[in-house]
Amino acid sequence: NAGVTQTPKFQVLKTGQSMTLQCAQDMNHEYMSWYRQDPGMGLRLIHYSVGAGITDQGEVPNGYNVSRSTTEDFPLRLLSAAPSQTSVYFCASSSPGQGGQPQHFGDGTRLSIL
Amino acid sequence: DQQVKQNSPSLSVQEGRISILNCDYTNSMFDYFLWYKKYPAEGPTFLISISSIKDKNEDGRFTVFLNKSAKHLSLHIVPSQPGDSAVYFCAASVGGGADGLTFGKGTHLIIQP
Numbered sequence: 001n002a003g004v005t006q007t008p009k010f011q012v013l014k015t016g017q018s019m020t021l022q023c024a025q026d027m028n029h030e031y032m033s034w035y036r037q038d039p040g041m042g043l044r045l046i047h048y049s050v051g052a053g054i055t056d057q058g059e060v061p062n063g064y065n066v067s068r069s070t071t072e073d074f075p076l077r078l079l080s081a082a083p084s085q086t087s088v089y090f091c092a093s094s095s096p097g098q099g100g101q102p103q104h105f106g107d108g109t110r111l112s113i114l
Numbered sequence: 115d116q117q118v119k120q121n122s123p124s125l126s127v128q129e130g131r132i133s134i135l136n137c138d139y140t141n142s143m144f145d146y147f148l149w150y151k152k153y154p155a156e157g158p159t160f161l162i163s164i165s166s167i168k169d170k171n172e173d174g175r176f177t178v179f180l181n182k183s184a185k186h187l188s189l190h191i192v193p194s195q196p197g198d199s200a201v202y203f204c205a206a207s208v209g210g211g212a213d214g215l216t217f218g219k220g221t222h223l224i225i226q227p
Binding site: 004031033035040041042043044045048050056058059090092094096101102103104105106107108 | 118120123148150155156157158159160163203205210211212213214215216217218219220
């Protein structure tokens, strides 16, 4: 059971380059989200989706785009990378449920922008 | 403004004793609270949760207590084991978590042999 799979695990980019961080889940979860974690900080929400075709902004959305064409995939796009986007990125998924359901996280993508 | 606060960046506890990790929140709309455990180079792993309609939830060695009037929750680990050494994140959500979680900064728990 793969759960939430993120690729790549590591990436180094130059300022101004673009790239897509991939996230796929095999649990048929409706909810998916992207977070970034910086040193000494908790995870901060970038974008989230409550289902295919539906996305919305989180706490720190600037510089990132998302789309959700299928239930399984939720890619995160950096349009023009900046050093401030150096971080560890986590994708998560969960299903709706009364009282809430825990989110399941991938192992992260470590991104460095030079 | 931080809505979920973990004021202890680190905590050292002797093996076999109780570990108590604390978390405070400011948003009264939060109705679901979760604790995650994180090892280096891995994603957070769900540990235990509690709904705002309860004041206690227990799962094996882990118990979470919620004090709504004080906007405070705590995670108790009894007895503490070496494998419990990790960073623990407190998180909260509104309305079942459809719009994501709000995390604290984490507490690094170190279990001393």
